[in-house]
Each structure stands twice: as C-alpha cells, then as structure tokens.
Amino acid sequence: MADPVVLCLSRSGEPTAHRIAEALGAKVHGREGRVDRADAFFPDALEHARTLFAARTPIIGVCAAGILIRAVAPLLNDKRVEPPVVAVPDDGSTVVPLLGGHRGANRLAKQIADVLESHAAVTTAGDVALGIALDEPPAGWRLANPQDAKSFMAVMLSGQGARVTGDAPWLNDLDGDGPLSLVATEEPIAGDAETLIFHPAKFTLGIGCARGCSVDEIRALVSRAMSDFNIAPQAIASVVSIDLKVDEVAINAIAEELGVPFRVFDAATLEAEAPRLANPSEVVFAEVGCHGVSEGAALAAAGPDAELVVEKQKTANATIAIAQAPRPITELKGRKRGRVSLIGIGPGKAEWRTPQASRLVAEAEELIGYGLYIDLLGPLAHGKPRHDFPLGGEEARCRFALERAGEGRDVAIICSGDAGIYAMGALVFELLDRGDISDAARRVEVISAPGVSALQGAAAKAGAPLGHDFCAISLSDLLTPRDDILRRIKAAAEGDFVIAFYNPVSKKRRTLLAEAREILLAHRPAETPVLLASNLGRPEEKLIYRDLAKLEVDEVDMLTVVLIGSSQSRVTGGRMYTPRGYAKKMKAAE
Numbered sequence: 001m002a003d004p005v006v007l008c009l010s011r012s013g014e015p016t017a018h019r020i021a022e023a024l025g026a027k028v029h030g031r032e033g034r035v036d037r038a039d040a041f042f043p044d045a046l047e048h049a050r051t052l053f054a055a056r057t058p059i060i061g062v063c064a065a066g067i068l069i070r071a072v073a074p075l076l077n078d079k080r081v082e083p084p085v086v087a088v089p090d091d092g093s094t095v096v097p098l099l100g101g102h103r104g105a106n107r108l109a110k111q112i113a114d115v116l117e118s119h120a121a122v123t124t125a126g127d128v129a130l131g132i133a134l135d136e137p138p139a140g141w142r143l144a145n146p147q148d149a150k151s152f153m154a155v156m157l158s159g160q161g162a163r164v165t166g167d168a169p170w171l172n173d174l175d176g177d178g179p180l181s182l183v184a185t186e187e188p189i190a191g192d193a194e195t196l197i198f199h200p201a202k203f204t205l206g207i208g209c210a211r212g213c214s215v216d217e218i219r220a221l222v223s224r225a226m227s228d229f230n231i232a233p234q235a236i237a238s239v240v241s242i243d244l245k246v247d248e249v250a251i252n253a254i255a256e257e258l259g260v261p262f263r264v265f266d267a268a269t270l271e272a273e274a275p276r277l278a279n280p281s282e283v284v285f286a287e288v289g290c291h292g293v294s295e296g297a298a299l300a301a302a303g304p305d306a307e308l309v310v311e312k313q314k315t316a317n318a319t320i321a322i323a324q325a326p327r328p329i330t331e332l333k334g335r336k337r338g339r340v341s342l343i344g345i346g347p348g349k350a351e352w353r354t355p356q357a358s359r360l361v362a363e364a365e366e367l368i369g370y371g372l373y374i375d376l377l378g379p380l381a382h383g384k385p386r387h388d389f390p391l392g393g394e395e396a397r398c399r400f401a402l403e404r405a406g407e408g409r410d411v412a413i414i415c416s417g418d419a420g421i422y423a424m425g426a427l428v429f430e431l432l433d434r435g436d437i438s439d440a441a442r443r444v445e446v447i448s449a450p451g452v453s454a455l456q457g458a459a460a461k462a463g464a465p466l467g468h469d470f471c472a473i474s475l476s477d478l479l480t481p482r483d484d485i486l487r488r489i490k491a492a493a494e495g496d497f498v499i500a501f502y503n504p505v506s507k508k509r510r511t512l513l514a515e516a517r518e519i520l521l522a523h524r525p526a527e528t529p530v531l532l533a534s535n536l537g538r539p540e541e542k543l544i545y546r547d548l549a550k551l552e553v554d555e556v557d558m559l560t561v562v563l564i565g566s567s568q569s570r571v572t573g574g575r576m577y578t579p580r581g582y583a584k585k586m587k588a589a590e
Helices: 011-024 045-054 065-075 105-116 125-130 146-157 169-174 215-228 249-258 267-271 282-288 294-302 355-363 371-375 394-406 424-434 454-462 482-495 512-521 582-589
Strands: 005-008 027-031 040-042 059-062 085-088 094-099 141-143 162-165 180-184 195-200 203-209 236-242 262-265 307-314 318-324 339-344 366-370 386-389 410-415 445-449 470-474 498-502 529-534 542-547 560-564 570-572 575-577
Touching: 005 011, 005 045, 011 027, 011 059, 011 105, 040 045, 045 059, 045 065, 045 355, 059 065, 065 085, 065 094, 085 105, 094 105, 141 146, 146 180, 146 195, 162 169, 169 180, 203 215, 203 249, 203 294, 215 249, 215 307, 215 318, 236 249, 236 294, 249 262, 262 267, 262 294, 267 294, 294 307, 294 318, 339 355, 339 394, 339 424, 355 410, 355 445, 366 371, 366 394, 371 386, 371 410, 386 394, 394 410, 394 424, 410 424, 424 445, 454 498, 454 529, 454 542, 454 560, 454 575, 470 482, 482 512, 498 512, 512 560
Parallel strands: 005 027, 005 059, 027 040, 059 085, 162 180, 180 195, 203 236, 236 262, 339 410, 339 445, 366 386, 366 410, 470 498
Antiparallel strands: 085 094, 141 195, 203 318, 307 318, 498 560, 529 542, 529 560, 570 575
16 A cells, blocks of 8 residues: 555644654645645645545545545445545544544554544444454454454444454453454464454465466465465465566466465575575576575575474475464565556546556656656655656666566556557567566566547547547657558548547658648548647647648647548537447438
C-alpha cells in the first residue's frame, strides 16, 4: 500500500496537518489559495481525494468528514481493496477512521490520536469491545482462514470468553475462560466458528529449479515437504531464490499462491551461507557461484539465528528447503523483482486518467519520462524521485527505466495518451527482445496500463467520428521511411477509413500533411470534415472543424491530432460523426 497523504483544505488546519505529516513521514497536499504551506497543491478537493482513493492511497483529511465521504462515495465497491480514509477536524480534537478500519485505518487513527493527544473515534465492533481486531493480526502473523474471523468475533461479542493456546503475546489480554479458542501454532490446524487459528510467519521457503520448470512440479514438492514436516502454508513468510531466478514463472507463481513476497539474493550472499548448508554441492557452485540455492536462500532470508528445518528436497527439475527464524519475520531480506509500469495518463486531464494508472503512479518508487508528462500528474507525482528526459531521448529513457528496475526498483514510465500507441511501450519490449541490456534488466516485470489515447479524446470531444472503421498514421518520418508513410496514406484513402494523423507537423517537417490532403482529396469529397484537436484535456484545449479542401498546414502543430473523416462522415449541430450503417436497418424496418 502507498504511503498516506495528508489533505489540508484550510489555513486553520495547517498546524494539525503538518504535525500529523511529520509524525508519519507523510506529505501534505494543500488546497490552492486556501493553504499557505504544503508539499503539493491541488485545485479541487473532491477530485483530488477521488484520485488518491482510486490509486489506493491512504487519505488523512484535515477537514470535515462529509467532504471525504462525498469524494469517495462513487468509488466504493470492494472493502477488501479500498485504502484507509481518516478524517481529522482542524483542531485535531478527534480522529475518525471512515473507511478501511481493518485495513489500517483504525491503527492509523490511534497513531494520529497519540500524536495529537486526542481521541480516536474507532467504531468497529471488535476494536471497541475487545480492544483488538482479530481479522487484522500484527505484522508477522497470518490467519489460517480469514473467513473464520467474522463469525468468531460475532460469538465473542455476544459475551463468550476465549482461551489462548500457544505463544502469541499480542493475544494475552483476551486469555480467559470460555468455550472459544484462540490458537497460535505453526502447524496446519483447521479452525471453525469456535476456534480461530493464527500462524506465526517464521519460515522461509527456498526454491531452486531448472529454467522453465513447471509450476505443478514445484507445487507438489512444496506441498509434500510442508505436509511431511507439519508446517502450515500461512506460516511461510517469503519465497526466496538466487537472483538468476527472479523472473522464473513457476517460482513467482508459487509465491503468489502462498500470498507472500518473492525475494532473491546474489550468488555471493548465498555463498556466505555455505558453512550452514546441509547439502553443499560443487555442481551447483560451478553453475551459479554458490554451493546451494534453496538451502542458502532460505537461511539468508530467515537470518543468522535461523535453523534449517527442512533440508534440500528435490525432484528432477527443482529443489526446495525451509528455514525457521526464532520469531515471526517482520522485515524481509533480499531483493524484490523490479517492475517497469508503462503508464498512459491520457491527454493530461486528471479525470481522464484511469484508476489503474493512478494506482501504479502511487506505487512507483521513481517516475521516468518527458518532463511535461510528469508535470501533468500534478500532486500525485509530488515527493517521488523523477528522472526527466528530453524529447528525442526515448531510447535512453527506456534503457534507464529497465536498468533501474533491474536493481529491484518499481519504476513508472509516464507517457501521454496510451503508452502502447506511438509511445514507449513498443520500445521497452523491443529492448527486451534485442537483449542488449543487463541480465538483471532483462528479468524485470513489465506492466502496461491503458490510457485514453489522443484520438479517443478528440473523438469524444467531437462526437463520434470513429463510429466506423478507422486507422491511425504517424506523419513523423524520423523512424518511418517517408515512402512507407505515403503508401499507408494511399491505402487508407482507398479504403475510405477515418484517419487520425499523429505527429502531423514539426518545425522542419511541413510537407507531409499537405501531401496527405492531396492524396485524400483524390478519393473523398472536398467537403469531407476534418477535426483539428489540440491541447486536449488542458486549459488551452481547442477544437477546429475544416473541410478537407481547406485544411491548412499552418493551423496545425505537434500538439494537434488531425482527424480526417471518411466519405460518410459529417458534422451536424457542431458534432462530428461517422455513420455505422444503421440507416439501412432502420429503413428496412419501416
């Protein structure tokens, strides 16, 4: 989950907001014109709160609770993924967790109340009656079955007492007499409505395998080992391996199935564990530079006081081992798999940015891109390290992102429109395909978040010009030979496609758009409608309609998308559309 953001809407709330932010290490986002000091400013409180919530960013609003409720209400649909939302009045007298009580809001509210020396108005039944949320165990602990918690807590709240079995100091205050049982155990025990099972995550699962090993083979090996040695799957804190396996599909899948992080170590770190290995191998050392992958990784992840409780188990293509730490593991060792998020932010308007794009920006540790595009993120980007690259530096931009991710970072490449349409997406995958990047960079995860493309934004503003077959053609000849561009224009003209021209002109390139106009005039009427859409979604936005014969190059710049209608496109009442063919159906029905 992303770091919390403190929203401040008035000068009277500034002292409270900054006290909270300082204590939590959070950023203050302030309302423009109403707050003097903040890390970032926003113009619209409801829209900004909604954007943060969609990005799953915890929100602490120093404002009236109603403002936050109105902001996020349209987005409420799944409490399992919604971030905490906490309201604090300007004077800090009360802290109210509004949403996500058992996903961190109650804990956050109590922490804030301690800082402000005020009162946390926690309303969830378990916290009020029991002083603890049994469905939200502390770090290092996991419920055997989260679905059991609700019914169990309902019985406890009816007045039934519980006995605590096992070593779980955080449960001691609930220990008493009664028919219910709270059990802390490393063993795979089934719970029910009267027995709630908690597992201390003390174990680390080391895995080594041949490239391309099947998930089924590793899964069977892991299941057999945990069954033979009586270890509950929920007691596993992490899955670990050597860094050469960070992109191994099967190991990543096993970690996902267990619901735990996957971490890796370099060969030198694993070789340092050689004295503790039960089954050192010279063959493995010759291949990867350490005497054991599964045993070494498990021990390195569990710490210097850990012991190997499951020595290397193997199949034809995989090995596994399990180490046990003396206490629940709350800080993970090893490097995570880096991630490059290809994020299309749309034309720039915040409300045209998808929730997934906002969430990936919030999760990213670093932002990379053309400076203007990062600037368009506004407060969402504030406080994150950013690496600005100029226009023309696309390859350097993508290489840099892949290499940073190869070091275990979560980075985001920010693109306008859609990252896969005339943007960085294709170049990132081309670099991965060519392979002339570091080995670590080749193993990163890549996620593409779709964005509202310029042609979609222009079409929506105009009406429905893309209502029938259409295509997009870039008029930039920097990467595409001029003859290829002209050939595509001719084909689109003959096919009577609606055409979206990207990169229509530049300071030096002024003739291709004029040539395209002449080619098209040979195949469609002079009065064919043309839309010139520039600065979409920004204050400078401008839409101009022209007949094809009257299209002038000097009206167009690099921030303009040119939509050329087909022979059937028309403008009526200031709206442009291209019929799909329903008129024939309607006429036949008459």
